[in-house]
Amino acid sequence: MATDQLTKSHQDVVILHPTHGLAALNLRDLWVYRELVLFLAWRDVLVRYKQTVLGAAWAVIQPIVQMVVFTFIFSKAAGLSSEGVPYPIFNYTALLPWGLFSKAMNDAGRSLVNNRNMITKIYFPRLTIPVASVLAGLVDFGIAFLVYIVIILFYTLSPGSTFTFHLSPALLTLPLFIILALVAALGVSLWFSAANVLYRDVGHILPFLTQIWFFVTPIVYSSSEVSTQWQIVYALNPLTGVVEGFRWSLLGIHSLPWQMLAISAGVAVVILISGLIYFRNMERTFADEI
């Protein structure tokens, strides 16, 4: 009784003691500090292109150059199918979520270590750092998406083009696939950023993993190239579901592969929740170990 009143009269009493066993997820903390998440994301965006000549143009140049290169290699040289859509559009549609995911994984994976001076000196929910880092990627995604619209218009309007863009209701589902990409990115980032505090090997693994992940995701090719008996295994990569979802929603390629999407989404959620648990448990020693 007495302690209850005490706590009430001082809303913000904090009791510090050693924690044992599984840490509570305590996401309320993150909500209280939501402004900090936005400030940190805003900082990441501001800082990213400071003292560069081309500035935010980099967010445009990177995917376009990738698309051009992939078109030459995989469409012209290797002759991969693009499901009846011009290959650049087919490819760029997948590069959109891939860019969001890979950037988030790489930036957020290193985010805790890059912010070690804050972690060793001030208290704030540590989750804000990787979360902000992932959110900062949305700005580049937005820019890349504008470029996408330009590419679509170019192909639709250029004379002699057989490509037409359909405004279908499926477009409305696009935000869901963006969220799925963010869930996967955040889950992976939580694992890597927390592990990076203890094991700097993560910094070496990330570029290399990004490369492999790129090729096990249907970006330069179509998932229909994968034989049917492997489709289920293939769907365990959450990015498969995201990319297929993007192509379905934006281009109407295939009918929506429900099964694949469900598996991908399930895996993404499992990664996120396990990532949260891992992060929370590692968090206690961040300031001492980083």
Added chain:
Amino acid sequence: MNDIAIRVENLGKRYRIGTAPERYKTLRDTLVAGLNAPIRRLRRGISTGHSASGSNMIWALRDISFEVPRGKVLGIVGRNGAGKSTLLKILSRVTEPTEGSAEIYGRVGSLLEVGTGFHPELTGRENIYLNGAILGMKRLEIERKFDEIVAFSEVEQFIDTPVKRFSSGMYLRLAFAVAAHLEPEILVVDEVLAVGDAEFQRKCMGKMSDVAQAGRTVLFVSHNMSAVLRLTEETLVLDKGRLVYRAPTPQAVDYYMAAGFTGAGEHAWTSDEIPAGAAPFTPLVLRLRDNKGQVVDTLRSTEPISVEIEYRLDQPITGLRVGIYLLTMRGEYVFTSFDLDDPARFEQLGSRQAGHYISRCTIPANTLNEGRYVLAVNASSFRVKRYFWDDHALAFSVDATGAPGKQWPEPRMGPVRPALDWEIERL
């Protein structure tokens, strides 16, 4: 009913040695250690259960219990490595205690992180918002105080310049201004006053007294005893991770300044008093000798005092200077002197070879007034590195028998008692 701001019970923090910030594990180390662990355990026979309490763990803090009433300004003093910073880190929630608990009533703002989270590429304005948010301020709160913060920092005309172009003084003022406007219920201050110019320090002290007068609680950690005396009512003395004394500040400061001294007139540094960062400099002994060459605790004002610092260099150090600070028991500096103060010798001894050395100097007769003094030792290369610093190495007494003016049995003001040449001229 409840006027407690902080309640700490049996707080302890154990660190693994080797978790210094620069070092980190690689996966390989863990794998190797993981593979070896069972073998080691087998060799040792049946596991004793807690290998964690082995010799590679140290308690940075142990069995600390205290309460701080709301609105109190509490000083915390202790030598280097006494656990002051660890205590503040736990109280500001940066790190978790290993045992015990602490209850904190209200928002904690700490000035130990002045400028943390500042990004050099961002402008002053952007950094105020960012830093404010990191310290736990809401955007509206920052907006409300923005002008006040800028005015306090005196960097108005540069507020839209990236802070990487700021002078270090401007940077510090801006950073302090943000932290100082946090208005926490509990303010934790760690040695920020050691940096910045005199004007800045005066401002910081002013802000701290304001905070205290507004009825908020302040924890003040400093090596500057006069600041502790001026600002705090009560002081905790920490030594080797334990709370050894708590008293009204004047007593606590006296206790601290006198503590740990055997009165032998010499201090031999033990390995746990020497931080790892001191290498290749290893301090050995600090000694005081009287006129006859005896190592003594009480020296005469009328005789010269010889001060010896014995040390070892494991590698040559360029630009090394070894010196002393003399302080009163209240922590006020009397003088500073280095073994290369003589420009000619400084030119000649640019690099000091590895070896075993003694740097010796003489405090001339008729220098010090009677009383008790503290010697601090510093070994550094100017603007390169401070290898070793002990602000509290040795205390000694000066006896003024036979000193000028001793025919009047009265205490003389001031720490020095020179024999001045007076002339009395009748006009």
